[in-house]
Amino acid sequence: METTSTFRLLDGKAISAAYRQDIAREVEQLRAAGKRAPHLSAILVGANGASETYVASKIKNCKEVGFESSLFRFPDTVTEAELLDKINSINNDSSIDGLLVQLPLPKHISVQRITETISPEKDVDGFHPLNQGRMVQNLPCYLPATPYGIMLMLEHEGITTAGKHCVVIGRSNIVGMPMSILMSRNADPGNATVTLCHSRSTDLSAITRTADILIAAIGKPRFVTSDMVKEGAVVIDVGIIRIEDSSTKSGYRITGDVDFENVAPKCSYISPVPGGVGLMTIVGLLKNTLRAAKGEVKFSF
Numbered sequence: 001m002e003t004t005s006t007f008r009l010l011d012g013k014a015i016s017a018a019y020r021q022d023i024a025r026e027v028e029q030l031r032a033a034g035k036r037a038p039h040l041s042a043i044l045v046g047a048n049g050a051s052e053t054y055v056a057s058k059i060k061n062c063k064e065v066g067f068e069s070s071l072f073r074f075p076d077t078v079t080e081a082e083l084l085d086k087i088n089s090i091n092n093d094s095s096i097d098g099l100l101v102q103l104p105l106p107k108h109i110s111v112q113r114i115t116e117t118i119s120p121e122k123d124v125d126g127f128h129p130l131n132q133g134r135m136v137q138n139l140p141c142y143l144p145a146t147p148y149g150i151m152l153m154l155e156h157e158g159i160t161t162a163g164k165h166c167v168v169i170g171r172s173n174i175v176g177m178p179m180s181i182l183m184s185r186n187a188d189p190g191n192a193t194v195t196l197c198h199s200r201s202t203d204l205s206a207i208t209r210t211a212d213i214l215i216a217a218i219g220k221p222r223f224v225t226s227d228m229v230k231e232g233a234v235v236i237d238v239g240i241i242r243i244e245d246s247s248t249k250s251g252y253r254i255t256g257d258v259d260f261e262n263v264a265p266k267c268s269y270i271s272p273v274p275g276g277v278g279l280m281t282i283v284g285l286l287k288n289t290l291r292a293a294k295g296e297v298k299f300s301f
């Protein structure tokens, strides 16, 4: 079969830079109107290498667009009560607009209790059940940062989603599940026919081969191979996996869920890893924080 081979790269670096510039401009306008800069707080527990990297990147990006930021670190021996106290004090601090608690957390801490304690009006990760419920009903809310970033990427590139078959692999609360909801909503981008696949799906390849848009969010290196992809598909790789590699300075390299080299020639568009969705996740977070500072999501009537 003939291959497309002229795929277009969904370049997270360039696309995120364009969005960050828009955000920085809005911050300048807020400041010019006498308002303070948006302020994001992050809570980081323990010393997980990947989490350290993600949080450092979030803080750096805040600075670059003119946001205030604050980072609260706790050892992995912290009690749940101590974390809940910190969250409550940030909830009550009117100088802070957005709060995220970096996941994963140590086993002795309930992610559900932490998530539900964050004020839904400061929940810029969009993980609170009230935000996720509003997302399902297409009401004003914070969207989870990674799915939001992917929607912004599709919008920026003018990729048609209406009427297309979108297959999402992975059903996590953070990516796969909300992605399936956003792609099926009556919105643009959206209006796709969505199939959500997961570990119990049978004959996965038969399903993925029917995808016009394939979104891989499973965290398994190079899981999506070229035989799983239809000619001309849009492929979005959400995986960010560290693979040991003694030839690199850090001792690891980053790979995605998609076997990029072999899949790309079949695609109309494909996102690389690194340099793809990861950078858009930060855009989603920054946009949520800006919306929080502007008071755009309210839960009190």
Ligand code: GUN
Residues within 6 Å of the ligand: 100, 101, 102, 103, 104, 125, 145, 146, 174, 281
């Ligand atoms: N861990 C992996 N992804 C995320 C994210 O988007 N937000 C937070 N808080 N933790 C994560």
